[in-house]
Amino acid sequence: MIFLLYIDPGSGSYLVQVIVAAVLGIAFFFRNIKNYIKAFFYRSPKKPDDKSEA
Amino acid sequence: MPNSFTPHPSSFRDPSGFIFEKDGVLYRQVNEIFKEDFDFFVSSGYYAKLVKQGLLIPHETIQENLTSSSDYYLTLKPETISLISYPFEWSFDMLRDAALLTLQLLKESIAHGMVLKDATPYNIQWHNGKLIFIDSLSFEKYDEEKPWIAYRQFCENFLSPLLLMHYSKLPLQQLHLAYLEGIPLAITKSLLPWRSKFSLHTYLHIHLHAKVSGKESTANNRTAKFSKQKLVNLISSLETLVTKLKTPGQQTAWSAYYNEAAQRDDYLDRKTEIIQGWLTKLTEVKTAIDFGANDGMFSKLLASNNIKTIATDFDPICINNLYKDIKSKKEEKIQPIILDISNPSPSIGVNNTERIAFLKRAKVDLAIALAVIHHLAIGKNISFEQVADSFQQVCNCLIIEFVPKTDGKIQLMLNNKKDIYNNYTEENFTQAFSHYFKIEEKFPVGSSGRVLYLMKKHG
Numbered sequence: 001m002i003f004l005l006y007i008d009p010g011s012g013s014y015l016v017q018v019i020v021a022a023v024l025g026i027a028f029f030f031r032n033i034k035n036y037i038k039a040f041f042y043r044s045p046k047k048p049d050d051k052s053e054a
Numbered sequence: 055m056p057n058s059f060t061p062h063p064s065s066f067r068d069p070s071g072f073i074f075e076k077d078g079v080l081y082r083q084v085n086e087i088f089k090e091d092f093d094f095f096v097s098s099g100y101y102a103k104l105v106k107q108g109l110l111i112p113h114e115t116i117q118e119n120l121t122s123s124s125d126y127y128l129t130l131k132p133e134t135i136s137l138i139s140y141p142f143e144w145s146f147d148m149l150r151d152a153a154l155l156t157l158q159l160l161k162e163s164i165a166h167g168m169v170l171k172d173a174t175p176y177n178i179q180w181h182n183g184k185l186i187f188i189d190s191l192s193f194e195k196y197d198e199e200k201p202w203i204a205y206r207q208f209c210e211n212f213l214s215p216l217l218l219m220h221y222s223k224l225p226l227q228q229l230h231l232a233y234l235e236g237i238p239l240a241i242t243k244s245l246l247p248w249r250s251k252f253s254l255h256t257y258l259h260i261h262l263h264a265k266v267s268g269k270e271s272t273a274n275n276r277t278a279k280f281s282k283q284k285l286v287n288l289i290s291s292l293e294t295l296v297t298k299l300k301t302p303g304q305q306t307a308w309s310a311y312y313n314e315a316a317q318r319d320d321y322l323d324r325k326t327e328i329i330q331g332w333l334t335k336l337t338e339v340k341t342a343i344d345f346g347a348n349d350g351m352f353s354k355l356l357a358s359n360n361i362k363t364i365a366t367d368f369d370p371i372c373i374n375n376l377y378k379d380i381k382s383k384k385e386e387k388i389q390p391i392i393l394d395i396s397n398p399s400p401s402i403g404v405n406n407t408e409r410i411a412f413l414k415r416a417k418v419d420l421a422i423a424l425a426v427i428h429h430l431a432i433g434k435n436i437s438f439e440q441v442a443d444s445f446q447q448v449c450n451c452l453i454i455e456f457v458p459k460t461d462g463k464i465q466l467m468l469n470n471k472k473d474i475y476n477n478y479t480e481e482n483f484t485q486a487f488s489h490y491f492k493i494e495e496k497f498p499v500g501s502s503g504r505v506l507y508l509m510k511k512h513g
Binding site: 013014015016017018019020021023024025027028 | 201202205206209254258259262263266267280283284285287288290291
């Protein structure tokens with residue numbers, strides 16, 4: 001395990017957020033389409049972007 | 055000395071301001087450097103909205119430079135928190151709710167043109183029956199082109215312990231003691247099972263995060279632009295992950311304790327009756343600790359007498375169940391805390407003063423320790439003198455139950471160990487406690503053979 005003591009611990013998180021956000025952008029794009037289709041067929045009262053599970 | 059003040063030992067990381075104590079009162083100074091952000095926070099109405107929603111601690115503004123420092127801008131006097139507690143004393147659901155509160159605040163902040171600049175559980179405290187955000191200097195103006203500065207902090211302080219507990223199904227609160235600034239992602243990644251990589255959100259926020267953040271940053275990283283929508287997606291992903299996590303274990307060795315105890319003749323009724331009788335007389339008692347609270351039956355009795363009670367137990371599942379119960383019933387007077395009396399939280403952090411030891415932090419009028427003494431004296435070979443010393447450090451008044459050696463529970467304990475407890479007698483018990491306390495009253499609890507004592511500290 002390598003601990004990089006001389007780099008700002010936040011700097012890598014800067015880059016990872018850009019990558020994570022890109023992946024999420026794609027994932028949420030397809031999720032929204034899925035929810036939209038579901039809502040169309042099932043006439044669900046749920047809004048397409050409703051994520052509440054609890 | 056007109057300007058004597060003590061900076062709080064845990065308030066040194068953020069240059070925006072600091073907490074200090076003066077004449078026994080806690081204040082927060084806002085420094086000149088943070089003037090613009092703080093003014094925006096208040097003038098936009100966002101501060102008032104958060105206070106109204108009960109998400110942020112309210113403060114009074116004091117137009118006086120109490121520290122005489124040159125970078126002074128404002129002095130705030132926040133509402134008092136009765137007992138500061140730390141994440142290593144919280145149950146799973148408490149930490150999860152603290153994580154969700156942080157994300158909720160971040161989401162609201164973005165809608166108000168602000169952002170949370172840190173994400174640590176130490177900024178969240180128990181106040182009037184729920185977890186509340188206490189750092190009013192954590193909100194700064196939002197620059198949409200920048201990613202969330204506290205993302206890694208959130209992953210290490212909240213996601214790491216929650217995911218480790220979720221996957222291992224073990225109470226691992228104590229990891230917070232070892233890693234005061236959050237569990238490093240590289241460690242979390244190694245400890246998580248391989249299958250955790252198949253959860254998209256866990257993979258992104260822990261596995262990929264650990265891998266990428268181990269690399270050196272380049273100039274390109276810094277210039278890569280972010281957007282509001284990207285941050286909203288990030289929050290949504292974190293929220294989905296945290297909400298899905300399951301509390302490790304619902305049942306405990308102690309969870310059936312009261313059902314079983316209630317069946318013992320009139321034991322619980324009589325015990326409640328005696329304690330209620332004393333509470334009626336002890337009008338000066340406003341705060342209490344219940345050591346070994348279990349499901350909180352007696353903490354609730356204290357609360358019903360209008361006494362602010364810290365309900366402690368070493369069993370994280372008991373405390374988690376109690377937390378859920380308090381939350382659903384909106385019980386304001388009970389604060390649940392995981393605490394092992396034989397090993398209370400130590401002082402840790404910079405100079406060993408950043409986070410304060412439990413016995414130094416908790417000061418109450420009354421402590422109750424019911425059916426606890428035999429677990430310490432016989433279960434852990436701790437002397438009566440040591441137990442009495444622990445209790446006298448936190449309370450003025452003590453209600454304690456003595457369990458005789460002939461008791462069925464002690465006999466059960468002695469089945470599997472050698473009886474080396476010749477000193478375990480009621481006489482030695484009262485003698486040891488008399489060193490610190492004056493015995494005011496004692497009553498046998500029905501026909502159980504157990505005895506309840508009411509004691510008051512000398513002097």
